[in-house]
Each structure stands twice: as structure tokens, then as C-alpha cells.
Amino acid sequence: MHPLRVGLTGLGNVGAGVARLLLEQSERIARRAGRPIVLTRVAVRDPSRSRDVAVDPAIITTDPLAVATAGDVDVVVELMGGLCPARRVVHAALEAGKEVVTANKALLCEHGPELFAAARDRGRCIAFEASVAGGIPIIAVLAQSMTANQITAIEAIINGTSNFILTQMFRTRASYDDTVREAQRLGYAEADPAMDVNGTDAAQKLTILTQLAYGTRVLPGQFPVRGIDTIELTDLIYAHEMGYAVKLLATARLAKGQLEMHVQPTLIRHGRPLAQVDGAHNMIALTGDAVGQTWYSGPGAGQMPTASAVVADIIDVAAGRAAVTFRRLDVWSERTPCPLQPVADMYRRYFLRFNVDDRPHVMADITDILGRNGISLASVIQHEAPEPEAENGKGTPIVPLVIMTHRTTEGQLRTAVSELNALDSVRTPSVCMPVAD
Numbered sequence: 001m002h003p004l005r006v007g008l009t010g011l012g013n014v015g016a017g018v019a020r021l022l023l024e025q026s027e028r029i030a031r032r033a034g035r036p037i038v039l040t041r042v043a044v045r046d047p048s049r050s051r052d053v054a055v056d057p058a059i060i061t062t063d064p065l066a067v068a069t070a071g072d073v074d075v076v077v078e079l080m081g082g083l084c085p086a087r088r089v090v091h092a093a094l095e096a097g098k099e100v101v102t103a104n105k106a107l108l109c110e111h112g113p114e115l116f117a118a119a120r121d122r123g124r125c126i127a128f129e130a131s132v133a134g135g136i137p138i139i140a141v142l143a144q145s146m147t148a149n150q151i152t153a154i155e156a157i158i159n160g161t162s163n164f165i166l167t168q169m170f171r172t173r174a175s176y177d178d179t180v181r182e183a184q185r186l187g188y189a190e191a192d193p194a195m196d197v198n199g200t201d202a203a204q205k206l207t208i209l210t211q212l213a214y215g216t217r218v219l220p221g222q223f224p225v226r227g228i229d230t231i232e233l234t235d236l237i238y239a240h241e242m243g244y245a246v247k248l249l250a251t252a253r254l255a256k257g258q259l260e261m262h263v264q265p266t267l268i269r270h271g272r273p274l275a276q277v278d279g280a281h282n283m284i285a286l287t288g289d290a291v292g293q294t295w296y297s298g299p300g301a302g303q304m305p306t307a308s309a310v311v312a313d314i315i316d317v318a319a320g321r322a323a324v325t326f327r328r329l330d331v332w333s334e335r336t337p338c339p340l341q342p343v344a345d346m347y348r349r350y351f352l353r354f355n356v357d358d359r360p361h362v363m364a365d366i367t368d369i370l371g372r373n374g375i376s377l378a379s380v381i382q383h384e385a386p387e388p389e390a391e392n393g394k395g396t397p398i399v400p401l402v403i404m405t406h407r408t409t410e411g412q413l414r415t416a417v418s419e420l421n422a423l424d425s426v427r428t429p430s431v432c433m434p435v436a437d
């Protein structure tokens, strides 16, 4: 059979891994694909940069649009990242009759419907396994393996950087800032880790998973997104004492015909598989109405795990599977959207920490406010403070008070917390994290 000719735009971290697999495992890949797969064109920004893969310099250009439209390219593999020029490259490739493979979650999150419509119009496909959770084949699971089910819940640890930082902070009892620096030194965090630690990356991935599972497109600005960038070590330790690990959890759940969605640092009970995901690993727990709960875990990023997913997509294109899956997918289409659950109606347990004056009646004031807002307490921790940790200037020590509530609505909780923060005896900011039961 005639070979599938690959045009690669981007030869960075993931692109170099893809090129290495295509060049070094060509026999195995050809066997699996049923035909040879050859790398014919590559676009980079800086051709003088040294690469850890031996690509023929004659096929390298600085013009990704030339790769997207080249006559000797059948599939364009977009691995540049970002929105521009990636969006133009994908459109140009589809217009020129090429299939597309991409790992670009930001592009799909922002422009997915438009790109998928363009692909459908031209009878082409877009494969995007590597866009969520790197080496874990979660897109194939949702698009192919779980199609007999209505997905009722997605709970996902899908930002390896955040999970590494939370794990390492707790293990080493180090501050957030020190741990971020260590993560950068070890290559687990970018020089600018903002998108990872502020929840944006996880929210973009949740948007893609939700679109696949529920046919509903909900953008990160439309649901609560909080990252780990304000986490304090003390809360990880208190959560542990209460029997929980803190994880950056991305959740999409069907609740009474509405979609509950959020990305937040969340307490997960020790013993649940999600609580045991440490370091840079990812895990996605999917619940289907027929199968029940299933778990998928592994490396959610990194050169070769991500390249593994990209090359699997290229093999699927070569074998014709990607086109069939894409055609049959009811994704990115205008189905009746599932309404979003209002934030105030979210019904969960909460972990609260206040720094309070250690003096009479403070506890009574706090429980009174919680009680008046219909919130009951599941447990309370206030450690004996033999010596004051800090002084409020009036000689009264300040102590942490940690409360686990029973289930309540976010609306009730927010009202109560703002009343509590207004108390003289409560030093703000108070900490509030949901619990995933």
C-alpha cells in the first residue's frame, strides 16, 4: 500500500518524540498501520536549534502553512501549541484535503466547534487523543469504549504539575513557593507555570472531556475554576489529619438533568483511587450508567507518553479508523445543551479553616452563624496552643480552627463564610475547599 505521508508542524518536546517514534520504530508502526508511515515535512521556528532527534535538514522549513498545504503531505500533525498560527495551520490543512492530528487542548477548547465543522464539511478528520491526559487514552475511551453508557460523572486529576506540587509539598512539608521552584528545577513546571497552577489547563481539558461525554460545550469562564496557587501547607496537613488528600480535581457530573462542573482543590478521602495519585501522574474516574465507575491512570504529559498518543492517532489515520470514529462521533455538534447547574445549588461537604482569636465565645459565634445558615458540623479541630503562634496586638493568641461541614449548598456556604469573615474574632482570609465524596 502507498505510504501515509506526515507533515509535522512543531519539533519541540512532543514533536521530537513523535519524530523519534516514526523514524526509529518505522517497521512496527507500518505493521500496525497496515502501510508505511513516512515523515516528509517538518516546520520549526528556529532551524538552527539543536534537536535530540536526527531529522533530515532538507525537510525542515520555518513555514508551517507550507507544510499544511504541501503536495507530499497526507496528514498534518500540529504540535506547535497556542492559538496562532496553529488555528490557521489546521484550517489550511483541512482546506488542502489533509487529515489533522493535534495535541493542542487550548486550540480545541477555544476553536473546536469551528475546526470540527470545517473537517466535517471537507470529509476530513481531526484526531486529538494527546490533547487530554497525555499518555492515557481517555479520548478513545469516551469516543469508542464507553458509547453504550450515559456518562454520569467525570472526576479527573489532569494537571500533572499541580499534582506534583501538592504531593511534594505534603511529603517535604515545604511551602508552595519553594515547591514550585523545585518543580521547575526538576522539569515538572514551566518557567511560567501560571496556566497549570491557576486551573486553566485542567479547565480546558475538562471542556474537551465534557463535550465528548455530554455533547455540551462549556467554556472555562462558565464554571468555577480555582487552582492550587493559594494553597497553604497547613491545609494539606489538616486535611490529612481528617483522612483526606487534597487534589486539583476537575469534575463534570450529571445531577438532576443539570451539569455540575468545576475545577478546584478538593478533599478526597484516603483510600479512594484518586487520593492515591501522586507526583505528576494523572487519573480520570469515569462513571457510566451501565458500567459503573472505571479508572484510567498514567503519565498525563511528557515527551514520550504524549508522543505515544499522537503516533497512535497517526496510525489510526493510516488504517482508516480515525475517519470512521470521527464521522460517527456526535461530538462538537449542536445538540440540545445540557443546562449548567447554578453554582449556588452545588451540594457538597466543605472543609473550612479560620484563623480565630483564642478567647471565649468565638466558637459559639461561629457555630451560630453556620447554624443560622442551615449548615451543620461533621467535625472540628482546634489544637491546644500552649504558646501563641502569633499575636493580634491585644495579647490574644490566634489559632487555626478547622471545620468539616455536612452537605450544604454552595449558596448557603458562601453566605455563612462572608458573615464569618466579618466577625471581629475571625482573621481573614478563611480557607474553603469542597469534599468529593
Ligand SMILES: NC(=O)c1ccc[n+]([C@@H]2O[C@H](COP(=O)([O-])OP(=O)(O)OC[C@H]3O[C@@H](n4cnc5c(N)ncnc54)[C@H](OP(=O)(O)O)[C@@H]3O)[C@@H](O)[C@H]2O)c1
Residues within 6 Å of the ligand: 009, 010, 011, 012, 013, 014, 015, 043, 044, 045, 046, 047, 049, 062, 063, 064, 078, 079, 080, 081, 082, 084, 085, 103, 104, 105, 106, 130, 131, 134, 300, 301, 302, 303, 306
Ligand atoms: N509537553 C507535554 O508534555 C504535552 C502534553 C500534552 C499535550 N501537549 C501539547 O503539545 C503541543 C506541543 O507542546 P510541546 O511541549 O512540544 O511544545 P514546545 O516544546 O514548545 O514545541 C513547540 C514547537 O513548535 C515550533 N513552533 C512554534 N511556533 C512556531 C511557528 N510559528 N512556526 C514554526 N514552528 C513553530 C517550535 O519551534 P522551535 O523548536 O524552533 O522553537 C517547537 O519546535 C502543545 O499544544 C501542548 O499543549 C504537550
